[in-house]
Amino acid sequence: MTHPNESRLALYAGGELSLLSHLRIALHLRGCPRCNRHVEELRGIREWMRAQDHATPAAVQWDSIAGEMKANIRLGLAAGRCVRIPEPEPGPPRFRWPAPAMALPVLLMVIAGWIIESVHPPLQPTSPDFIVQASASGIGFEKDGRGFTLLQPREQNVVFSVRGEAAAARYVDAESGQVTISHVYAQ
Amino acid sequence: MSMRNKCAVLVLGSVLAAWAQQAPASLKVSLPADSPLALLSVDSGESRSDARGGALVLDLHAALTLRNATQRRIRGVTLLVQAQEFTPGGKGSVAVPSLDVRPAETFPIRIDLRLLRPLLAGGGPLATVSLDGVLFDDLSFYGPDRLNSRRSMTVWELEARRDRRYFKSVLEARGPEGLRQEIVDSLDRMAARLDVQVVRRGRATVLAAQEREVKFAFLPIPDSPIEPLSGLAQVTGGEARAPHIELLNRSNRAIRYFEIGWIIKDREGRQFLAGSVPASSSGLELAPGAKSQVSEDVALKFSRGTGQPVAIDGMTGFVSQVEFADGNFWIPARAALAPSPEEQRLADLYRRRGLPALLNELKRFPER
Numbered sequence A: 001m002t003h004p005n006e007s008r009l010a011l012y013a014g015g016e017l018s019l020l021s022h023l024r025i026a027l028h029l030r031g032c033p034r035c036n037r038h039v040e041e042l043r044g045i046r047e048w049m050r051a052q053d054h055a056t057p058a059a060v061q062w063d064s065i066a067g068e069m070k071a072n073i074r075l076g077l078a079a080g081r082c083v084r085i086p087e088p089e090p091g092p093p094r095f096r097w098p099a100p101a102m103a104l105p106v107l108l109m110v111i112a113g114w115i116i117e118s119v120h121p122p123l124q125p126t127s128p129d130f131i132v133q134a135s136a137s138g139i140g141f142e143k144d145g146r147g148f149t150l151l152q153p154r155e156q157n158v159v160f161s162v163r164g165e166a167a168a169a170r171y172v173d174a175e176s177g178q179v180t181i182s183h184v185y186a187q
Numbered sequence B: 001m002s003m004r005n006k007c008a009v010l011v012l013g014s015v016l017a018a019w020a021q022q023a024p025a026s027l028k029v030s031l032p033a034d035s036p037l038a039l040l041s042v043d044s045g046e047s048r049s050d051a052r053g054g055a056l057v058l059d060l061h062a063a064l065t066l067r068n069a070t071q072r073r074i075r076g077v078t079l080l081v082q083a084q085e086f087t088p089g090g091k092g093s094v095a096v097p098s099l100d101v102r103p104a105e106t107f108p109i110r111i112d113l114r115l116l117r118p119l120l121a122g123g124g125p126l127a128t129v130s131l132d133g134v135l136f137d138d139l140s141f142y143g144p145d146r147l148n149s150r151r152s153m154t155v156w157e158l159e160a161r162r163d164r165r166y167f168k169s170v171l172e173a174r175g176p177e178g179l180r181q182e183i184v185d186s187l188d189r190m191a192a193r194l195d196v197q198v199v200r201r202g203r204a205t206v207l208a209a210q211e212r213e214v215k216f217a218f219l220p221i222p223d224s225p226i227e228p229l230s231g232l233a234q235v236t237g238g239e240a241r242a243p244h245i246e247l248l249n250r251s252n253r254a255i256r257y258f259e260i261g262w263i264i265k266d267r268e269g270r271q272f273l274a275g276s277v278p279a280s281s282s283g284l285e286l287a288p289g290a291k292s293q294v295s296e297d298v299a300l301k302f303s304r305g306t307g308q309p310v311a312i313d314g315m316t317g318f319v320s321q322v323e324f325a326d327g328n329f330w331i332p333a334r335a336a337l338a339p340s341p342e343e344q345r346l347a348d349l350y351r352r353r354g355l356p357a358l359l360n361e362l363k364r365f366p367e368r
Helices: A006-014 A019-031 A033-055 A062-082 A098-119 B003-020 B149-191 B341-353 B355-364
Strands: A130-135 A138-143 A146-150 A159-163 A166-172 A179-185 B027-030 B037-043 B048-052 B055-068 B074-082 B091-096 B106-118 B127-136 B195-200 B212-218 B226-236 B239-249 B255-266 B271-278 B291-295 B298-303 B312-324
Touching: A006 A019, A006 A033, A019 A033, A130 A159, A130 A166, A138 A166, A138 A179, A159 B195, A166 B341, A179 B106, A179 B341, B027 B037, B027 B055, B055 B074, B055 B127, B074 B106, B074 B149, B091 B106, B091 B149, B106 B127, B127 B149, B149 B341, B149 B355, B212 B239, B226 B255, B226 B312, B239 B255, B239 B312, B271 B298, B341 B355
Parallel strands: B027 B127, B212 B312
Antiparallel strands: A130 A138, A130 B195, A138 A146, A159 A166, A166 A179, A179 B091, B037 B055, B048 B055, B055 B106, B074 B091, B074 B127, B195 B298, B212 B226, B226 B239, B239 B291, B239 B298, B255 B271, B255 B312
C-alpha cells in the first residue's frame, strides 16, 4: 500500500487540499489506520494551536501572518516561472553525421579545382615594374597601375615603336616634310 | 563652413584652376653659346597645361625656327625636352633625321609632346628645350649626347644614304615605273605593323602551362660583324618573353653596342616587324672572335590595331646595327628589313606629291 506523504496528510488535516485530492486521501484513510491516526494527531495539534490563539500577544495576528506568508509563496512561484530556462522545443530529428556532411562539399570543391586547373591553368597576373606601350592610339607608360600617354601626333601615318625604356612615334610632318621622331622615356 | 570660408575656398579654387590652365605653357629654349644652331623664333601658342591630381600635364605644341650657324650641312638634330628630370613621363625628345640644311639656312622643328611635372614644382618655366646633338654631313657630331643621339642619328643617316642609293639603283635598272612599284611595296610594308607592349622585368598575363620555347631563325647577312648562333624565347599566344640569344663577334674589331631586329610570323604566315630590341648593355666590349650571350628580362606582347592578339608561330631575328669600339658603325644592306626614317619620308613624299616630286628629291642628294 502506498501511503500519502506527511505534507499531504497535513494539508488534508487542515482542509487545504483540492476536492479530488481530499477524496483520494479520505478513501485511503478509511482503510489505513496508521495514516488515520497520524491525521488525528495533526488535527489535535491544529486545535491546540487555535486554542493558543488567544494566548498569543495582541500585536501578533496569526491570520495576517499566514496570509502574508501565502502571498510570499505565490510571489516566489511566479518569479520562478519568469526566470525559468525554457526547455528546447522538439525539432526535426538531428542528423547523426555532421562531419562527413561538411567534408563532402569541401572534397567536391578540391576535386573540381584540380580538374579545372589541369584543363585550363589559371591566369597569372604579375606585377611588372613598368609597361611601355606603342599602339595606334599613342605611346606611353604604365607603372604601378598609373598610366601616362604621349599625345598622338596629328599626322595619320605614324610608326610607333618601343626600344628599351623609351617609346617613339615617327611620322612625317605635313608642313615641313620632315621625319620627326618623338620619344618619351620611362626613366 | 561659414560664408567667409566658402568664399575663400571658391576664390582659391578659381585661382588654381586659372593658373593650371594657363595657355600658352611657359617653354624655355636654351642653346649653348657655341651652338651650331641659332634660335630665331619660338611659337608655343598651341601649348597648354592641365592640373590632374598632384601633377601638371603639359601638352606641348610648339614650333621652333632655327638657323644653321655653321659652314657644314646639317643632317640631323635632336632636342631634349624636360619638364622634370627624374620622374617617368617628365622627359622627352624630338629628333629630326634626314635633314639637308645648308649653311645659314633656316628650318623649323615642331615639338608635339605630352609631359608631366609636379603641380607645385616651384617657379621657372614649365618645360625647357635644350640641344642634345647635331649631326653633320661628314658624320661629325656636336652636343652633350645625353640621349645617345649620336648613335641614333648616325645610324639613321647611314640608312638614309643606303636607301637613297637603293632607290636610285632601282630607277636606273627598272625606270620610273619600277621605282613607283618599289615605293608602293614599301607603303604596304609600313602598313603591316603591330601594336607592341613591352613589360620590363616581368610578364603581362601568361598562361604559364601553355608557354613554350620557340627558337629564333636568323636572317643570314653575310657581311654582318655579328653572327647570331642561337636564340629562343618563351612564347604563349601573342606574347614572347625572356629572349635569349648567343652570338659571335666575327669581325676583327671590338664591338660596344648592337641591336637585334625582331620579326614575328603569325599562323597565317604573315610577317610583322615587331621592333628592335637593344641587346647590349652599356659597357659592353665584345672582343674580336668572342662569344657572348644576351638575355633580356622583358616581355613583348603583340596585337593588331583592333586589340586582337597575334598568335606567334615563329620568330626571326636579324642584326640591325652594330657600333664598334672605334666609333664606326655597321648597318645591314637593304633587304626588306625595317623601313628607315628616310624610306618613310620618301614614301610619304610620293603619297602626297607623286612620282615627279620623289624623282626630284632623289636628285638633290649626291649618293651614287
